[in-house]
Amino acid sequence: MKNCIIIQSGGPTAAINASLAGVIHAASEAGFDHIYGAVNGIVGVLSQNVIDLSEKMASDDRFLDRMILTPAMYLGSCRMRMPDPKAEPAIYDTLYGYFKSLDITAFFGIGGNDSMDTVAKLSAYFNGRNAQISVIGVPKTIDNDLFETDHTPGFGSAAKYVAATMREMAYDTMIYPVKSITIVEIMGRDSGWLTAASALARTESITAPQLIYLPEVAFSVEQCIADTKELLKHRNSVLIAVSEGIKDQSGEYIASADAKEDKFGHKMLSGTGKAIEHILGNALGIKIRSVELNIPQRCGIHLASKTDLDEAYQLGEAAVLLAKEGVSGRMVIIERKDTMEYQVGYSSIPVSEVANGIKKVPRSWINERGNDVTQEMIDYLSPLIQGEVKLPYRNGLPEFLPIDHLTDEKGDGSLFHLL
């Protein structure tokens, strides 16, 4: 064992730093001397912008504990797709030279589809060179739309945020004895997993959200109006959860149907929630508003699921175990065991087999009318949001690891040519 290097990339989740901490901890246990982190994903590797995480760990014995409870991505991210190593080997040759100068024997990529693409390409290149560098991927996404793994790290925390916030909003919207509709737009361009989690907000006395619309079923304006009218016969406030990515029968996004041009001629996409707000507002003429949960739902570490962070950490550790065995080109996954009590195990698949497709919500987990989820969905989701984390607070606010190393603070634009 010599040294290893880690990248994070793709969009933030509340759990991606837990995976990073898991990799660092296991790599340290496994005897790696230096554990490097590349700043801003593969861009940091190519621009040789790395930090020594072993040093950080040595100077702060709470470094990893604090990292687990820091939102977004400690190492920063990028959205860069590496070229085909056969077509453009030069960039790989340079990278390989850099890795040799750092005595790298393992590379860990924590991220989404793009990161797994990088893992696959690096692994293929190193194999071809017989380079003895293990390349392992650790997945993450709040969308939960990856095949092969039972669920994805980051999803459980986002689901907990959505459900908890939905329950608070249910209390907020029920206080007036007047008819009203509140539409809540939740992230999910192509799959409805996160929006489905809003159903967990319900209790014996709270039925919100009364309607749930996912991208897996074509959205009908007429049906939504009818569903809402029916509910308003028997109650005052109606809470509707919608995925940002719902589409109509012809496959067009509901949001885009409502797009307007501004005075400069730019198309303004007003958002799915806003679009439905206008549709229902015009049709029903009662008090109506929409709420877009937006960025907070993916960086809300203060509402993270302990189950999610624990699993993300352990997946990071599992990745190091694979590297220790000399394995390369694989991505670690979560397998749910067929037990009464929720239990998971960790396994791996060849990263080349990570389908680029999107794991959608099964139609059978959505009710027949397409406006709610079934008990099967609830049973699947419920274990993923269990357990709370205790953030360190200082001066009334959660305290996170500083991220001064992120190029953002430099902002000199020197990396732009790589993007």
Added chain:
Amino acid sequence: MKNCIIIQSGGPTAAINASLAGVIHAASEAGFDHIYGAVNGIVGVLSQNVIDLSEKMASDDRFLDRMILTPAMYLGSCRMRMPDPKAEPAIYDTLYGYFKSLDITAFFGIGGNDSMDTVAKLSAYFNGRNAQISVIGVPKTIDNDLFETDHTPGFGSAAKYVAATMREMAYDTMIYPVKSITIVEIMGRDSGWLTAASALARTESITAPQLIYLPEVAFSVEQCIADTKELLKHRNSVLIAVSEGIKDQSGEYIASADAKEDKFGHKMLSGTGKAIEHILGNALGIKIRSVELNIPQRCGIHLASKTDLDEAYQLGEAAVLLAKEGVSGRMVIIERKDTMEYQVGYSSIPVSEVANGIKKVPRSWINERGNDVTQEMIDYLSPLIQGEVKLPYRNGLPEFLPIDHLTDEKGDGSLFHLL
């Protein structure tokens, strides 16, 4: 001492149920036999829809502890302004008859300006009748824009929510090595207190939000573009906090300047954040998005300030002490003591003196250029967000008091004639 009755009204805050719990606890200690709660504010009094809170307390010894940690309004709310008792005494005569039938000797109104108006009118009417019913008001608003009181219950929790979420978003938006702008719209139609609280998100290494615009200073599109351009020279991500109520030099809301008509001819107000998103997007042509914190910022009990909930509770208790002394027509207030360590005391003012005006942020607490707050503001705000609450969790989510008694669940529309 015989019986008392309580109402809540106006918009929700995270602390208004703490005030309710404080009133109930102190009323119980003071020897009131029955403590009634009217459902949906004064509407519940007029429609004789009340619940016996003493019974609830007797059947659940954690009732008040759970109430403190329940968001929005346990008793429901309304937006109803009572008529002038001299012009329309009949409604007051009916109400008085009802109070006599319930042996009411004290009335507590927890709420905003409308509630204080009700308190003033009821108190004047009862005085005229020599009715021996104490009428006391307990203020609340997340806007912190009431005169007389150092700050308002509910504000500290909303401020903590805004600051904590802003800090998480700062981490989220700093991960990419590309230029980007994120605009965060915060509640505050006429005053900038809550938006100012976003400044608390800053740390030694986090400078976000880099720009803060409040309604107290006229918003200049040109200056905002210039401010942002200047920042982008030295850094990648810029986070901008704006009050929903910022206006231009001529006093027009920025949001309305951007309003479009939909296909039915209705004006769509796209929101202040969205408006600035379009303005800066057109001017700068870089990655840009806006986030509206919306309802969650006022019902986010999971991020409540312990200081705020404690003070709200104690204000409720202080209201009962006044009633016990036979005082009527007063509103309790918070006074900050002139001590090194933050300390408050509770006092009261005649409710007739509660100014209907809006306490704005002093110009001297905003920097000269009008795009940030000063250290004086930070020193004022910081004590108000101190301390965390520990919510009871069940099945991965915060568990609140059930609110089955709210007419919302009945939805029979029987109260509409009162509104």
